[in-house]
Amino acid sequence: MSKYVITGANSEIGYALAQYLSKQGHELFLVSRSAKDNALSSIHPWTDGIDLTNESHLINMREKIQEIFSSPFTLIHSVGDFWTHKSIEQTYFNEAVSLILSHYVTLFGVIKAVVPIMKTVGGGKIIAFSCNSVKYNYPDMAAFTSAKAAIECLIKCVANEQSQYNIFANAFALPSIKTNSVIQTKPEEFHENYPTLEELTKCIEQTVENLTPLVNGNIINLFKYSDSFYHKGYYERNTIWKEDLNERTKGLL
């Protein structure tokens, strides 16, 4: 069984992952800003009240990880403000700042905290969550997508810099996942093709457990087959949406 640190343990994906990894018998250390969950924190150590943009909180988290893990572990970073689609003009400046802080700066801070520990214990794997929007550059997602692009760049830099110490970094580029927030904010979309949390957590565990050191610095794209996604580009789908309500119900990814 493996050892995992999950930052953002209260995010929908982070919490579902923690539950799944726990059921598979892995050893976890969970970190969140909001209050810990009683069920999981009775099984695994969980530190809450950690704002990952705050350096002293990051140091506190690093000390706790150091106490708990003395052999290689995987960090899964599931952190960052949720985004609802809007144009650059509609985006408040503060929202753009918060997106960079919550997605990119938290990841940088956590990586800076865990790398010295990973070096001491013989290595580890670092996993971040990006989004397929970086590949497609959808409209109305500029602030979010550019924060995710920074994450992808950081992961590749870490891979190149740290693999000499047996530390390997990869990111999953996720499509929309069938989380409560996604369903609530995209009520008119057809959600059949969105991967569920069950599908995602199983896929992440299987992939991470089987990653060899040769898989390093990659952006791993996760997709579920969709007729509309594979046969039409973003603008074609959008035009059809406006013109044909039947096509619209086939949905976007």
Ligand SMILES: NC(=O)c1ccc[n+]([C@@H]2O[C@H](COP(=O)([O-])OP(=O)(O)OC[C@H]3O[C@@H](n4cnc5c(N)ncnc54)[C@H](OP(=O)(O)O)[C@@H]3O)[C@@H](O)[C@H]2O)c1
């Ligand atoms: N859901 C999707 O469809 C989807 C698609 C593509 C990519 N992703 C990515 O996958 C990751 C998880 O997504 P999700 O939907 O599960 O997220 P979520 O439920 O919206 O949760 C976001 C988490 O980020 C944490 N957070 C934000 N700023 C923080 C800070 N400064 N310090 C510590 N924690 C902070 C929040 O912590 P607290 O609640 O503890 O305060 C919250 O738990 C995110 O990076 C997201 O961008 C998700």
